Amino acid sequence: xxxxxxxxxxxxxxxxxxxxxxxxxxxxxxxxxxxxxxxxxxxxxxxxxxxxxxxxxxxxxxxxxxxxxxxxxxxxxxxxxxxxxxxxxxxxxxxxxxxxxxxxxxxxxxxxxxxxxxxxxxxxxxxxxxxxxxxxxxxxxxxxxxxxxxxxxxxxxxxxxxxxxxxxxxxxxxxxxxxxxxxxxxxxxxxxxxxxxxxxxxxxxxxxxxxxxxxxxxxxxxxxxxxxxxxxxxxxxxxxxxxxxxxxxxxxxxxxxxxxxxxxxxxxxxxxxxxxxxxxxxxxxxxxxxxxxxxxxxxxxxxxxxxxxxxxxxxxxxxxxxxxxxxxxxxxxxxxxxxxxxxxxxxxxxxxxxx
Numbered sequence: 001x002x003x004x005x006x007x008x009x010x011x012x013x014x015x016x017x018x019x020x021x022x023x024x025x026x027x028x029x030x031x032x033x034x035x036x037x038x039x040x041x042x043x044x045x046x047x048x049x050x051x052x053x054x055x056x057x058x059x060x061x062x063x064x065x066x067x068x069x070x071x072x073x074x075x076x077x078x079x080x081x082x083x084x085x086x087x088x089x090x091x092x093x094x095x096x097x098x099x100x101x102x103x104x105x106x107x108x109x110x111x112x113x114x115x116x117x118x119x120x121x122x123x124x125x126x127x128x129x130x131x132x133x134x135x136x137x138x139x140x141x142x143x144x145x146x147x148x149x150x151x152x153x154x155x156x157x158x159x160x161x162x163x164x165x166x167x168x169x170x171x172x173x174x175x176x177x178x179x180x181x182x183x184x185x186x187x188x189x190x191x192x193x194x195x196x197x198x199x200x201x202x203x204x205x206x207x208x209x210x211x212x213x214x215x216x217x218x219x220x221x222x223x224x225x226x227x228x229x230x231x232x233x234x235x236x237x238x239x240x241x242x243x244x245x246x247x248x249x250x251x252x253x254x255x256x257x258x259x260x261x262x263x264x265x266x267x268x269x270x271x272x273x274x275x276x277x278x279x280x281x282x283x284x285x286x287x288x289x290x291x292x293x294x295x296x297x298x299x300x301x302x303x304x305x306x307x308x309x310x311x312x313x314x315x316x317x318x319x320x321x322x323x324x325x326x327x328x329x330x331x332x333x334x335x336x337x338x339x340x341x342x343x344x345x346x347x348x349x350x351x352x353x354x355x
Contacts, residue, residue, distance in 0.1 A: 002024070003019065003021045003022075003048075003050075003051055004019075004020050004022075005017055005019050005020075005040060005047065006020065007040075008036075008099075009096070009100075010099075011097045011100035016037065016100075017037045017038070017042075018034050018035070018037075018043070019035055019036075019037065019043040019050075020032065020033070020077075021033055021034070021047065021051060021054065023054065023060060031054075031060050033050075033070075033074075034077060036073065070108055070152050070153075071106060071107055071108065072098075072099075072104040072105075072108055073104035075108055075142050075146045075150070076099045076104065076139075078146070078150055078152070079142045079145070080092065082150075091141075094138045095142070098135065098139055103116075108153045108154045109153035111154065111155070111158065112158050113158040113162045113165065116136070116158060116159060116162035117162050117165050117169075119136075120132050120136060120162065120166045120172060123135055124171050129172050129173035130172075133173060133174070136159070136162065136163060136166070136172060140156075140159045140163075142154065143155070143158070144156055178302070178304075178305060180300060180301060180305045181305065182298075182301055182305060182306070182309055184348065184349075187215075187353070188353060189298065190207075190211060190289075190296065190298070191208055191211065191353060193292050193295075193296060194206075194207040194208040195208045205278070205280040207285070207292070208354070209266055209269065209270060209354075210224060211306065212262070212353075212354030214307065215310045215349065216262040217239075217257075217263040217327070218307050218310035218311050218314075218329075220245060220304065221282050221285055222282050223241050223242070223244060224277075224285075225278055225279075225281065225285070226241075226242045226276070227240075227241070227242070227277045228275050229275065229276075230275070232277070238256050238257060238258050239257060239259055240255070240256050241254065241256075241257055241329060242254050255329050257326065257327055257329045258326045259327070260327060262349075266354060285303065286303055290303075310328075311328050311336070312339060313347060313349060314328075315339045315340075315342040315344075316342055316344060316345045316346065316348070317344070317347050321336050321337075324336060
C-alpha cells in the first residue's frame with residue numbers, strides 16, 4: 001500500500017491537496033482511491049485513517065463497490081496520473097482547469113449530458129466556440145476510458161449527446177481558418193528590427209533566422225524548436241519533424257518532410273552550438289514576435305501566419321498538392337484544398353531579404 005499527498009492549484013487560484021492511496025497485488029494496481037482537501041494536515045489525517053481501514057479483511061473489496069461515488073475530478077486525476085501516453089502541454093492545462101471547476105466535484109454517476117451542456121455554456125461566456133470545443137474534446141478522452149479502465153461511472157454517451165447539442169446551439173464550433181498573409185513591407189520591417197536586436201543582444205533568439213526558416217519550410221513554431229541537427233539530411237533535402245501535429249496523434253508522430261532550397265540556405269547560416277538547431281522555447285519565440293509586431297505597429301499578425309504564407313507561396317510557384325504536402329507534412333490533401341484557389345504568380349519572396 002502506498003499513500004501520497006499531491007498539491008494542486010485550482011482554477012480559482014486556491015490550493016487543494018489530493019490524498020491518494022494505491023494498493024498493489026501481484027505487481028499490479030488492485031485498488032486506488034483519492035480525496036481532495038483544502039489543507040494538507042486534513043489530507044494527512046484522512047490518508048492515515050483510510051490506510052488503516054483498508055488493511056482490515058474485506059475492506060478493499062467493499063471500497064471497490066463504492067467506486068461509483070468517485071468524482072469527475074478523481075477521474076481526471078486518474079487519467080493524468082496513469083496514462084502511459086504523455087499528455088501535451090495544452091491538454092494538461094485544460095484538464096487541470098476543468099478539475100478545479102464545480103462540475104468536477106460531482107460524482108461521476110450523476111453527470112449527464114445537460115450538465116455538460118451547462119459546462120459548455122459557462123465556458124462560452126469568455127471563450128470562443130472553438131475553444132469550448134477543445135475543452136470538451138479533452139474531457140471526452142477521460143469519458144472514453146474511465147469506465148472500462150477504472151470503473152468510474154462516466155457515461156461516454158452523455159458526452160456524445162452533449163457534443164451534438166452544443167454544436168446545434170452554437171456553443172461549440174470548428175476553428176476558423178485564418179487568411180492573414182504578411183506583406184513584404186511588414187516582414188522587411190520585422191527583419192530589420194531583429195537584425196538590430198541580434199547585434200545588440202546576441203544571446204536572444206535569432207528571429208532574423210527563425211522567421212525566414214518558418215516561412216520557407218512551412219514549419220510550426222513548436223516543431224522548429226524540436227528539430228535536431230541529427231534530424232537534418234542535407235543530401236536528401238529533408239528533415240525529420242518530431243511530434244508533428246495531427247488530429248489523431250501527436251506525440252511520437254515523427255515525419256520526414258522535404259525542405260525547399262531556401263530553407264536549407266537559411267540553416268547554412270546557423271552556427272552549431274547545441275543539439276537543437278534553434279535551442280529556444282516556444283514562449284520566447286512567440287513573445288518576441290508578438291512584442292515586435294506591437295512595437296512596430298503591425299496589426300493582427302501571428303507567427304503561425306508564416307506557415308500559411310509559406311504554403312501559399314508554394315502554390316503560387318506552381319507546385320501541385322502532393323508536392324506541397326511533402327513539404328508541409330499534411331497527411332490529408334483535403335486540408336490543402338483551401339489553397340487551390342491560388343493561381344500561379346511566381347515567388348514574391350525572391351532576393352536576399354533574409355540574409
